[in-house]
Amino acid sequence: MGKTLSEKVWDEHVVRSAAGEPDLLFIDLHLLHEVTSPQAFDGLRLANRTVRRPDLTLATEDHNVPTVDWDKPIADPVSRTQVETLRKNAADFGVRLHPLGDVEQGIVHVVGPQLGLTQPGMTIVCGDSHTSTHGAFGAIAFGIGTSEVEHVLATQTLTQARPRTMAVTVNGSLPEGVTAKDLVLTLIAHTGTGGGQGYIVEYRGQAIEELSMEGRMTVCNMSIEWGAKAGMIAPDQTTFDYIQGKPEAPKGADWDAAVAHWRTLRTDDDAVFDKEIELDASTMTPFVTWGTNPGQGAPLSADVPSPDDFDEPTDKVATEKALQYMGLEAGTPLREVKVDTVFVGSCTNGRIEDLRLAASILEGRTVAPDTRLLVVPGSVRVRLQAEAEGLDKVFLASGAEWRGAGCSMCLGMNPDQLAPGERSASTSNRNFEGRQGKGGRTHLVSVPVAAATAVRGTLSSPADLPPVAALQEA
Amino acid sequence: MDTFTTHTGVGVPLKRSNVDTDQIIPAVYLKRVTRTGFEDGLFAAWRGDPDFVLNDPTYAAGSVLVAGPDFGTGSSREHAVWALQNYGFKVVISSRFADIFRGNSGKAGLLAAQVDEKVVQRLWDWLEDNPGGEITVDLESRTVRAGVGEDAVEDSFDIDDYTRWRLLEGLDDIGITLGHDADIAAFEATRPSWKPVTA
Numbered sequence: 001m002g003k004t005l006s007e008k009v010w011d012e013h014v015v016r017s018a019a020g021e022p023d024l025l026f027i028d029l030h031l032l033h034e035v036t037s038p039q040a041f042d043g044l045r046l047a048n049r050t051v052r053r054p055d056l057t058l059a060t061e062d063h064n065v066p067t068v069d070w071d072k073p074i075a076d077p078v079s080r081t082q083v084e085t086l087r088k089n090a091a092d093f094g095v096r097l098h099p100l101g102d103v104e105q106g107i108v109h110v111v112g113p114q115l116g117l118t119q120p121g122m123t124i125v126c127g128d129s130h131t132s133t134h135g136a137f138g139a140i141a142f143g144i145g146t147s148e149v150e151h152v153l154a155t156q157t158l159t160q161a162r163p164r165t166m167a168v169t170v171n172g173s174l175p176e177g178v179t180a181k182d183l184v185l186t187l188i189a190h191t192g193t194g195g196g197q198g199y200i201v202e203y204r205g206q207a208i209e210e211l212s213m214e215g216r217m218t219v220c221n222m223s224i225e226w227g228a229k230a231g232m233i234a235p236d237q238t239t240f241d242y243i244q245g246k247p248e249a250p251k252g253a254d255w256d257a258a259v260a261h262w263r264t265l266r267t268d269d270d271a272v273f274d275k276e277i278e279l280d281a282s283t284m285t286p287f288v289t290w291g292t293n294p295g296q297g298a299p300l301s302a303d304v305p306s307p308d309d310f311d312e313p314t315d316k317v318a319t320e321k322a323l324q325y326m327g328l329e330a331g332t333p334l335r336e337v338k339v340d341t342v343f344v345g346s347c348t349n350g351r352i353e354d355l356r357l358a359a360s361i362l363e364g365r366t367v368a369p370d371t372r373l374l375v376v377p378g379s380v381r382v383r384l385q386a387e388a389e390g391l392d393k394v395f396l397a398s399g400a401e402w403r404g405a406g407c408s409m410c411l412g413m414n415p416d417q418l419a420p421g422e423r424s425a426s427t428s429n430r431n432f433e434g435r436q437g438k439g440g441r442t443h444l445v446s447v448p449v450a451a452a453t454a455v456r457g458t459l460s461s462p463a464d465l466p467p468v469a470a471l472q473e474a
Numbered sequence: 475m476d477t478f479t480t481h482t483g484v485g486v487p488l489k490r491s492n493v494d495t496d497q498i499i500p501a502v503y504l505k506r507v508t509r510t511g512f513e514d515g516l517f518a519a520w521r522g523d524p525d526f527v528l529n530d531p532t533y534a535a536g537s538v539l540v541a542g543p544d545f546g547t548g549s550s551r552e553h554a555v556w557a558l559q560n561y562g563f564k565v566v567i568s569s570r571f572a573d574i575f576r577g578n579s580g581k582a583g584l585l586a587a588q589v590d591e592k593v594v595q596r597l598w599d600w601l602e603d604n605p606g607g608e609i610t611v612d613l614e615s616r617t618v619r620a621g622v623g624e625d626a627v628e629d630s631f632d633i634d635d636y637t638r639w640r641l642l643e644g645l646d647d648i649g650i651t652l653g654h655d656a657d658i659a660a661f662e663a664t665r666p667s668w669k670p671v672t673a
Contacts, residue, residue, distance in 0.1 A: 016657045020636075021636055026661050028670075035505075035551075036552070038507035039509045042509075043648075049648070054672075055672055055673035063504075078505040081507065082505050116670070119670060122670075127550060128550055129549050144550060145574060145582075146553075147552060148581060150648065151651065154651075155652060193547050194543065197573060198573065227573065248671075249670075250670070254668035257666065293547070314491050314542065318491055411549075412501055413502060413504065430548060434496060438500065438518075
């Protein structure tokens with residue numbers, strides 16, 4: 001019997017395997033940031049251990065950094081200490097760091113791919129659950145806790161039980177204006193937040209193959225939101241074209257050898273998955289969340305659901321609690337939900353294609369009077385590219401705020417937060433209670449929905465906007 | 475890590491599903507660079523509500539949390555486990571745990587005991603009849619027990635063999651792996667030259 005993609009990559013990294021024990025897996029790339037690493041470095045010091053492979057380790061500052069005044073000392077002393085601790089740890093243990101102010105700084109899951117460090121067939125871990133993003137390249141990539149960060153620092157390996165395998169096949173093509181984000185939000189509403197638990201998922205099918213690398217990253221990024229261990233997509237010409245020429249991509253004969261190997265990283269025709277799900281992309285529409293977990297979503301054209309719409313008692317209770325927290329009435333058309341803040345950014349939707357798409361909708365339009373639009377590039381490189389293309393001017397002309405790179409309002413750890421009761425449409429990945437600030441209410445949306453919502457002030461898609469020409473004549 | 479064999483302590487019913495790690499400890503509490511002191515952030519948003527279970531003095535000494543399904547979803551922050559431990563919890567019982575949370579618990583020494591959904595309901599019912607009552611969680615025999623007589627609850631829980639063994643023995647994972655140093659070195663010698671390096 002043949003092997004699935006994930007089984008091939010897994011098997012290539014098994015250092016040691018013994019009956020009744022989890023496999024010992026070699027880690028090709030370990031990414032670090034300031035929030036989940038300090039206690040791990042402390043653990044090394046206490047045990048008098050070193051970083052085994054600093055040459056396979058990369059650190060950046062993203063979760064807890066300001067997106068304004070990034071050239072000045074961090075105002076919050078506790079945040080500053082955390083960031084300075086990473087700088088000291090990186091220096092003490094010989095780890096490459098891209099700090100605030102460096103041209104390669106940014107969200108760790110944006111930085112890895114843009115440097116060309118994320119490549120097919122690798123194992124990649126980071127103390128961050130959205131490490132699944134890197135699976136878009138055909139890597140096994142997943143988030144780990146701080147104890148495991150310490151384990152990887154000390155040994156460059158992890159003990160891991162072999163997950164089960166699942167295929168999510170998305171047939172057909174996404175309709176015009178429907179994005180990778182809508183696809184994955186639709187999937188999560190279908191599976192629930194625990195549907196992927198214990199599985200490495202391979203996304204496949206026509207709609208997946210037709211996605212750009214950035215779209216594929218959006219899909220894999222949100223694998224964790226339905227509980228999957230990791231999500232991955234088989235590398236193809238789109239993948240190779242994206243990687244070629246990146247700073248850390250293989251060159252010359254190494255490139256040829258790498259591509260030859262990468263071409264073998266496909267699920268064999270006779271391989272069997274433990275579970276399979278099929279979806280039809282052609283029926284998908286702009287999709288938004290109404291509740292307090294990423295599985296509580298509906299098409300933008302729908303109404304806010306009622307607890308009575310659900311059969312399971314736990315779903316009824318969860319819906320009731322979610323509507324109460326979100327301040328929503330069952331039966332309200334989602335398009336009538338008024339939004340205070342729109343956030344475009346994060347490791348889900350903070351790359352250059354996302355900013356181009358947002359700018360294309362905002363060009364010639366203005367943000368609604370009572371609405372705030374925050375545009376936060378995923379990395380300094382993304383910011384500089386956007387500025388080279390003049391996208392920053394489009395954002396500023398529309399009334400948006402144009403910020404520096406970082407995780408920002410996705411998790412509300414730095415000062416970019418919602419006020420209690422404030423409602424956002426956010427291109428990020430989590431709508432948990434208080435995720436973007438205590439008492440804040442989050443609707444997860446795609447980039448086009450975010451941009452259109454900023455203009456209309458209520459949840460909207462670009463189709464709801466009058467043409468720019470008509471605006472200019474009026 | 476301390477060994478874990480059995481624990482008896484006050485059961486705390488948390489009647490919610492999808493308790494994500496942002497609820498367990500919001501991001502603004504993650505700025506410390508230590509493993510301690512996170513108890514003030516535990517369920518921070520909910521503790522403002524006087525009716526929240528942890529604000530009930532009955533559960534002041536609570537150490538066994540009994541929660542709804544999909545506990546610990548979302549962020550990989552191990553701070554969620556530390557916050558529960560810093561507060562005094564030794565065990566979390568749920569019918570389904572998110573993978574990363576379960577892994578972090580095993581590494582940090584918090585027991586994540588997975589039971590059937592019906593067992594969670596029976597424990598909730600029992601705690602309603604016996605507020606402040608104690609639950610015993612025996613890792614050796616993988617059983618959870620509460621009460622005596624007719625309304626007693628006793629059932630088995632799931633935990634993988636490897637984590638159970640490590641908890642029972644109180645073993646240091648890194649120490650175990652470093653025992654396989656020769657295997658790691660042998661593997662490293664076979665890695666293709668085109669694989670990327672950061673240095």
